[in-house]
Amino acid sequence: MGILEVKNVGKRFGGLQALSDVNLSVRENSVHAIIGPNGAGKSTLLNCLVGKLIPDSGSVMFDGQSVLGRAPYEINQMGISRVFQTPEIFGDLSVLENMMIPCLAKRDGSFELNAIANVMGQRDIIEKAERMLEEMNMADKRHMNAASLSRGDKRRLEIGMCLSQEPRLLLLDEPTAGMARADTNNTIDLLKQISDQRSITIAIIEHDMHVVFSLANRITVLAQGTPLVEDDPENIRGNPKVREAYLGESA
Amino acid sequence: MFGLDKKDTSLLMIVAVLTLFAPFILNPFPTGSGLAQFNAGYPDLMQRFVIFGIFAIGFNILFGLTGYLSFGHAAFLGVGSYSAVWMFKLLSMNVLPAILLSVIISGLFALVIGFISLRRSGIYFSILTLAFAQMSFSLAYSVLTPITNGETGLQLTLDDPRVLGVTATADGSIPVTNLFGLEMRGTYEMAVGPWAFQFNIGYYLCALVLIAAFYLAIRIFRSPFGMMLRAVKSNQQRMNYTGLNSKPYTLAAFVISGMYAGLAGGLMASMDPLAGAERMQWTASGEVVLMTILGGAGTLIGPVLGAGFIKYFENIFSKINDNVLHGWFSFMPDGLEDFVVFIVHPFIGKGWHLTLGILFMLVVIYLPGGLVEGGQRIAGWIKGNKQSDAQQSETKPAE
Ligand SMILES: Nc1ncnc2c1ncn2[C@@H]1O[C@H](COP(=O)(O)OP(=O)(O)OP(=O)(O)O)[C@@H](O)[C@H]1O
Ligand SMILES: [Mg+2]
Numbered sequence: 001m002g003i004l005e006v007k008n009v010g011k012r013f014g015g016l017q018a019l020s021d022v023n024l025s026v027r028e029n030s031v032h033a034i035i036g037p038n039g040a041g042k043s044t045l046l047n048c049l050v051g052k053l054i055p056d057s058g059s060v061m062f063d064g065q066s067v068l069g070r071a072p073y074e075i076n077q078m079g080i081s082r083v084f085q086t087p088e089i090f091g092d093l094s095v096l097e098n099m100m101i102p103c104l105a106k107r108d109g110s111f112e113l114n115a116i117a118n119v120m121g122q123r124d125i126i127e128k129a130e131r132m133l134e135e136m137n138m139a140d141k142r143h144m145n146a147a148s149l150s151r152g153d154k155r156r157l158e159i160g161m162c163l164s165q166e167p168r169l170l171l172l173d174e175p176t177a178g179m180a181r182a183d184t185n186n187t188i189d190l191l192k193q194i195s196d197q198r199s200i201t202i203a204i205i206e207h208d209m210h211v212v213f214s215l216a217n218r219i220t221v222l223a224q225g226t227p228l229v230e231d232d233p234e235n236i237r238g239n240p241k242v243r244e245a246y247l248g249e250s251a
Numbered sequence: 252m253f254g255l256d257k258k259d260t261s262l263l264m265i266v267a268v269l270t271l272f273a274p275f276i277l278n279p280f281p282t283g284s285g286l287a288q289f290n291a292g293y294p295d296l297m298q299r300f301v302i303f304g305i306f307a308i309g310f311n312i313l314f315g316l317t318g319y320l321s322f323g324h325a326a327f328l329g330v331g332s333y334s335a336v337w338m339f340k341l342l343s344m345n346v347l348p349a350i351l352l353s354v355i356i357s358g359l360f361a362l363v364i365g366f367i368s369l370r371r372s373g374i375y376f377s378i379l380t381l382a383f384a385q386m387s388f389s390l391a392y393s394v395l396t397p398i399t400n401g402e403t404g405l406q407l408t409l410d411d412p413r414v415l416g417v418t419a420t421a422d423g424s425i426p427v428t429n430l431f432g433l434e435m436r437g438t439y440e441m442a443v444g445p446w447a448f449q450f451n452i453g454y455y456l457c458a459l460v461l462i463a464a465f466y467l468a469i470r471i472f473r474s475p476f477g478m479m480l481r482a483v484k485s486n487q488q489r490m491n492y493t494g495l496n497s498k499p500y501t502l503a504a505f506v507i508s509g510m511y512a513g514l515a516g517g518l519m520a521s522m523d524p525l526a527g528a529e530r531m532q533w534t535a536s537g538e539v540v541l542m543t544i545l546g547g548a549g550t551l552i553g554p555v556l557g558a559g560f561i562k563y564f565e566n567i568f569s570k571i572n573d574n575v576l577h578g579w580f581s582f583m584p585d586g587l588e589d590f591v592v593f594i595v596h597p598f599i600g601k602g603w604h605l606t607l608g609i610l611f612m613l614v615v616i617y618l619p620g621g622l623v624e625g626g627q628r629i630a631g632w633i634k635g636n637k638q639s640d641a642q643q644s645e646t647k648p649a650e
Contacts, residue, residue: 050492076494088492090485093478101482102493104475110496113503115476118254122475165494 001064003028003201004049004169009058011044011225018044019055019225026169026218031195031202033212036222037246042205043085045222046173050082051075063168073110081162083172087154089161091147095138098146098157099129102165128164136160136190152183159190163198170194172204176211188214213237221245259469262552266465270458273297274448281445288575289567294438294451296566298522300559301457302515305464307542307554309511312471313504314540315549318484322377322536323364323384327357327509329391329531331516333398336405336526343415344426346435346456346521350514357513358506365505369498372487384536391528404527428521430456435522453522460518461555464511469551471507480504512539541607545614547621556622561607568603 002025011019019041026032034042047053049060051072060067067075076082090098103125108114120126133139136156141149149157155175162170175191176184188211195202195215206212212219212233219236221228223245229236236242255263269276278292291297310324331353338349368379391399399405407425411418420426428435435453442448471477479500482490490497520526529535538561546557576592576599583591598606618624 071496072491073494073496076492082492084488084492088486088489090482090489092485093481097478097481101478101490101495104479105494108475110494111499113476115471115474115503115507117475118470118473119475119478120256120473125475161493 002026003063004203005059005061006045006049007059007061009045009048009055009060011041011048011053011055017225019048021226022058022222023227024220024230026201026203028201029195029199030218031191031204031215032218032220033216034203034205034220034222035207035209035212036228040222041225042222043173044225046082046171046203046205049075049171050080076165076167077105077110079168081165081167081170083155083158083162083170083175085173085175085177087151087158089146089154089158091145093146094142095133095144095146095149095157096126096129096142099132099161099164100125102161103128103132106165132160132164152179152186155179155183155187156190159187159194163194163200167200169201169203172202172206174205174207176206176208184208184211187211191215253466255469255473259473259551263462263466263469266552266555267462270301270461271455273300273454273458274450278446278448282447283445285578288570291563291567292449294449294454295522296562297451297454298457298518299566300562301454301461302518302522303539303542303558303562304555305457305461305518306512306515306539307546307558308461308464308468309508309515310539311508311543311548311550311554312468312480312511313508314543315554316472316477316480316484317501317504319369319372319501319505320377320540321368321380321505321508322533322540323368323380323382323387324508324512324539325533325535326364326384326387326531327361327512328516328519328535329387329526329528330360331357331513332520332526332530333391333405333516334513335517335520336407336524337398339407339413339428339520339524340411341414343413344428345415346428346430346517349428349521350460350517353513353517353520354510355513357516358510360513361506361509362502365502365509369501369505381533381536384531385533388528388531388533391531399526399528402528404525406525428453428524457518457522460514464514465551465555472551476500476503541611545611545621547623550621550623553621553623560622564603564607568599568606569601571599573600 004024004026006022006024009019009022010017022045034045036042044053048055049067051067051070051074054068062078062080065078067078090101100119107125130139130142133142138153138156138160141153146154146157176187179187191202192215194200204215216233218230219233220230221236221242228241228245229239231239253260274292274297277297278290280286280290306328310321314320334353334356335349338352342348364380364383368376368383371379393401409419409425417426433452435456437452439450440447441450479495482495483497483501487497516530542557542561543554544557545560546555547553573592573596576595577588580588580591596602614621
């Protein structure tokens with residue numbers, strides 16, 4: 001049994017069957033890549049996992065519990081954190097405050113009316129946030145406005161924010177899309193380091209095969225809303241079906 | 252001090268000094284001098300400054316922090332006033348239970364309206380709050396006449412039951428509002444040379460409440476809750492995917508700001524025990540929006556400044572009439588004098604709205620951070636000048 005079990009999931013948008021009969025099993029502590037041509041349904045699948053979309057059929061179990069019908073914040077509190085394709089951070093807040101918010105969410109839950117205490121007096125939260133900034137190599141930027149960070153730094157911050165929640169499953173949707181080579185390599189190193197040092201399961205959607213093959217130890221290929229194969233990276237490389245799916249796209 | 256850092260403590264001190272010494276500060280011109288009409292140190296006017304300051308401080312907790320623009324906050328002010336007057340009619344002329352009830356009832360009212368309006372955000376939220384406020388206004392004006400006394404407004408009469416007090420005083424008049432016997436209308440006048448300063452008990456009650464309300468607002472701004480409210484404004488999507496439920500945060504902010512409005516309404520009725528439906532009208536809701544934006548939304552002291560500014564304009568500028576203008580410009584030749592008065596005329600008296608509108612536009616366009624940003628720019632400019640002075644004096648010896 002994997003930590004995430006997707007069974008027979010289907011999702012329709014009007015006349016378009018975006019997902020049909022999707023089965024996916026993500027093993028604990030693995031880095032699982034989901035690849036496939038444009039429009040294959042990868043983002044749709046991910047949205048079904050985090051509560052943004054509700055599938056029409058099938059089941060999604062995380063750690064033995066169904067996530068279906070739960071709000072995004074509830075699913076996050078179960079232990080699933082998500083990194084967006086374009087970094088979603090609190091642009092108006094400082095880098096340190098950005099890091100403190102997930103720490104507060106972890107400590108106090110989804111709502112806490114703590115309106116009198118001074119937020120800068122929350123020693124445990126500040127220490128944790130600063131440690132995470134340290135780890136992300138961003139400690140010197142802690143008082144900067146998050147909106148003024150470079151794209152690569154925004155991505156780092158967002159990943160750091162997700163990690164500070166100590167999630168069990170980290171979902172990433174094309175984290176290196178639109179990034180320069182150097183930033184891409186930085187992100188690969190960061191993710192490698194995360195999966196080596198923490199007991200975190202990572203599921204990543206990615207187009208860049210360099211990223212996929214440097215990170216993944218399990219790959220699912222999605223085409224036209226259905227999984228073609230799920231296998232180890234070395235078997236995916238030579239698989240004729242996969243080639244066909246991608247060639248079909250470029251033709 | 253009081254759990255605040257240095258900067259916030261000095262801000263609190265500034266507000267405390269401004270309000271406590273307002274009878275002096277607002278009366279800079281000797282009585283009888285030509286400029287005396289710019290004095291604003293009269294009890295009822297000072298009370299209005301402070302009460303609208305409280306209203307705006309509360310409004311800013313919602314609008315300044317979460318970005319949700321309510322166009323119906325006057326409804327809570329009105330509900331607060333009605334509650335207080337009913338307390339005077341039924342229970343006692345002591346303002347304390349009246350103000351408490353105002354805060355509680357307007358809080359409950361805000362809970363219901365907020366719960367429904369917050370199902371939408373942006374312009375739809377604003378329209379929903381506006382619709383609710385207009386509904387409340389109409390209800391108060393006609394349908395709920397038994398409770399609100401319709402057009403006439405709710406007033407004290409000579410046959411109110413008043414459980415803990417008398418229906419009428421010994422000389423047959425309506426008793427006055429008080430705080431454990433201290434009459435709100437009580438005023439002490441101090442004459443210093445040509446100046447006359449007025450110290451009013453009601454005003455000082457309002458001033459103390461404002462200081463407390465301002466202090467509470469600082470604590471909320473600096474709390475984890477306040478940070479979450481800023482997160483709501485910044486990125487709700489990230490918030491929801493960070494395990495935080497933004498709904499109860501926004502609703503709590505809405506209710507708190509509704510309670511501030513109710514507090515203001517209760518104080519208003521405590522100073523002058525009557526309540527009318529017009530307090531709930533959309534223009535009144537719009538006014539608090541103007542105050543907050545003019546002063547600086549999201550800043551602590553901005554709403555207080557904005558409220559003072561607008562109320563000063565409303566009461567002082569509106570009193571300047573053509574006669575006063577002729578007095579000012581009498582040194583000019585006759586034709587020119589008439590011409591100048593003709594030009595200035597639309598901007599004064601009943602035209603004060605025009606002046607305020609122009610000022611508001613100038614502030615929004617050139618100082619998006621409101622009067623507070625203006626103050627910061629001036630402070631920065633002075634500091635910059637000082638620094639360059641210092642640099643010059645440093646470089647001189649080297650020469
Ligand atoms: N909210 C929506 N409403 C209607 N159609 C949608 C919606 N979201 C996605 N689709 C459609 O569903 C299909 C799958 O989209 P999806 O975004 O999941 O693909 P993807 O594999 O993530 O593609 P890409 O690699 O380009 O990101 C596409 O044809 C898309 O147009
Ligand atoms: Mg996609």
